[in-house]
Amino acid sequence: MINRDICEKYNIPLHSVISIAGTVGVGKSTLTKALAEALGFKTSLERVENNPYLDKYYADFTTWAFHLQIFFLAERFKEQKRMFQYGGGFIQDRSIYEDVDIFAKLNFEQGKMSEDDYDTYTSLFNAMVMTPFFPHPDLIIYVEGEFDDIIDRIHERGREMEIVTDVEYWKTLYSRYSTWIDNFNTAPILRINMNDYDILNDESSLDYILTKIGKIIHTTVK
């Protein structure tokens, strides 16, 4: 249930939708769960377990890139509908924009997805998402950090398919994410560096983040 006292304390509208963006391993899911718990919001998480294509994608990008992108697009769109039906009050782990702007684009530009498949994917994405009927998040929290720390966390987390993936893939994602966020203007952004906060061990970290959210979101949510 939404924690009205906390929302009021930090000036965060009760029905906000906040998406957490950032490269793999940077700490999105951890922050998503911590913020949702503090605010009493629901979470919208990515399907990693029981994802029929993710393992296959890491084993063979070229064969499975298109399938995986279609899968994530469908999943995120279903989640979007759920958030809309509940009327907000959600923290979402990864925004839909990252799928198209980072992952699908990377697959296409590296020749892992054919031009026809990429055109099909982007036209579907544009028809579904880039319309006035699609509610954008009230805030995107972009989590960033040092590359080496992110790699350490991917290893600590222990998903085998990610651990065995060539480090060049993570370097490319890291660099594309930096460029992407510098040019993103579809929703308000709060940038936080994971090295400045220790949300797992220090409660005051969350307090700082909630204060920042309230300052930015308050001026933008209708």
Ligand SMILES: Nc1ncnc2c1ncn2[C@@H]1O[C@H](COP(=O)(O)OP(=O)(O)O)[C@@H](O)[C@H]1O
């Ligand atoms: N603030 C933090 N301090 C230390 N470890 C963290 C922190 N945030 C996340 N982690 C750890 O880093 C790993 C990746 O975090 P996760 O939230 O799963 O990242 P993402 O969702 O961005 O891929 C996990 O093992 C998690 O426990």
Ligand SMILES: Nc1ncnc2c1ncn2[C@H]1C[C@H](O)[C@@H](COP(=O)(O)O)O1
């Ligand atoms: N759109 C995507 N294309 C390829 N891979 C993706 C996409 N969205 C998520 N992923 C992968 C990256 C990770 O291996 C898992 C979960 O992401 P995380 O950043 O750890 O939450 O799915």
